[in-house]
Amino acid sequence: MQLFTTLTRITKxxxxxxWRNRWLSLAATLVMILTLFTVSFFTCLLLMVNSTTTMLRSKVDIxxxxxxxxxNDQIFxxxxxxLARSDVKSVDYISKEKALEVWRSQNTDNTQLRDIINDAYNPLPRSLEIKTDQPEDLEGVNTFLSSTDYKPLIKEISYRKNKDLVDRLIKITTFxxxxxxxxxxxxxxISILIIYNTIRLTIYARSEEIEIMKLVGASDWYVQGPFILEGVVYGILxxxxxxxxxYLAAQLFLPAAGNYLGVANVSTLISNISFFAIIVIQLLVGIFLGTLCSVFAVKKHLK
Amino acid sequence: MKNKIMTDLDIKQKNKTVKAEPDKVKKADESVVIEFQNVSKKYSANIEAIHDVSFNVLIGEFISLVGPSGAGKSTLVKLLTCEEKPTGGKILVAGRDISELKKKELPFFRRKVGVIFQDFKLLPKKTVYENIAFALEVCDAPDSEIKEKVPKIIDLVGLTNRAFSFTEELSGGEKQRVSIARALVHNPKLLIADEPTGNLDPVSTWEIIELLFKINKQGTIVLLASHDKEVVDSLQKRVITMKDGKVVSDQQKGKYNL
Known part of the structure; x- marks a missing residue:
């Protein structure tokens, strides 16, 4: 009961x-908004870049x-x-018929060129499309296939052509x-330091209040309570x-970004970023930082 | 009655009077509530605000503490509220050395003491009502008690029409009254008044002195630091005179003679 009264009084x-220090509260909240926003924005950007690079890396094959x-038996x-290799993710067999289909779909504009190759005359080779877990593993697969055992069977390995590109892609994505x-x-x-400093200043501006409260006989807990709660409110707001x-920025700019990057479905870019999760994480971080910074800042004045 | 005040000022309220350590032998005299034992306070190597001050305060006393500026009156007040700690000697309140109070006990001690500060020390972003209610809130007084007592004491110091003004909007004299009301509202056992009439006109001054008298009659020890000769002379109470950090005279029914 007593605890309830105390909590009510602290909240009030x-x-x-x-409200009475509203300019100070507004300034503190604004600083927190800016820092939280900057961090979340960059985190989202990073996650997007990451999922893009993951997508790009998964497209690299041999x-x-x-x-x-x-x-055919030899190929199988x-x-x-x-498939028995641990670094190989998948192997797709492309038959002559399949290769022809792909050829046709790639050359729809130029019917003359398209029809050079047809069911009767199909020089397109059969192939295996190999995907690895990591693009870095392609090198090993390439070495394996280039060994003398297979040399007479193989017409060409695409990796040799694309090696430079693959290497560069690997470097850029890791970077x-x-x-x-x-x-x-x-x-x-940086944002923790900025938030701490802001809250410290708002409390410093009211250090006289803290001193008076203590002189009148308020317990440390009673003095701290309202300040900590104010920090929590800054965090939540x-x-x-x-x-x-x-959210608004995402709604406005993601479609444009998707167009620019040539990704038809933008949602694939942020498929692993749930907006709900962002709100929850920001709330938790906001409350945590608001509380922690207030506790440390008031402690200094309580001595 | 005597015993009640003794135990009320005692923080632990238990086993205190039974203890018979050598330095507390004087406690045999039960009417002694506050003891200054050779108290000194140095702020720095060169500045000694108080030097070797000793005196006792008995139950129900009304003591005027007089002396020129810089005599050490305010330092004495700060020592008594634990705002500062003595660099030498001891201050015993109800037999307990207050410089040894634990951090957690300090608020409880301060709730038993009412202080009218020279610089008021009012909470700036709070109204008159809230400032006074705050002293009760920290004592965990129930809301009903706050609602009953605060308006009464505001009326007593004549600030009813100012009850919901912010303290920043008040004149010096009005702030002083708020400070007085806050110091009295929780019925402290010891009231320390540091120049409480410094900002008041003669009529208000007498009203306040009157008020202090009334409080004293109800059993509260009053320690009045003042350099208002007229007031001190008319009180006909004990006067402790300080000069350059030392007690130069201590008289019953004394006068302001400096």
Missing amino acids: TALISL SVYFNDSVS SIENTL IKYVGWILSGLFVI AAIISSLIL
């Missing part, structure tokens, strides 16, 4: 002083084209050998990943507003 005091003299046995995480880490540290801005 906090709400009243939030195709082996076989001489027409090779029997190679397919099975490949983006690491730089992204380092930047996010830095942003998080900031999280809600920052989420809203982020």
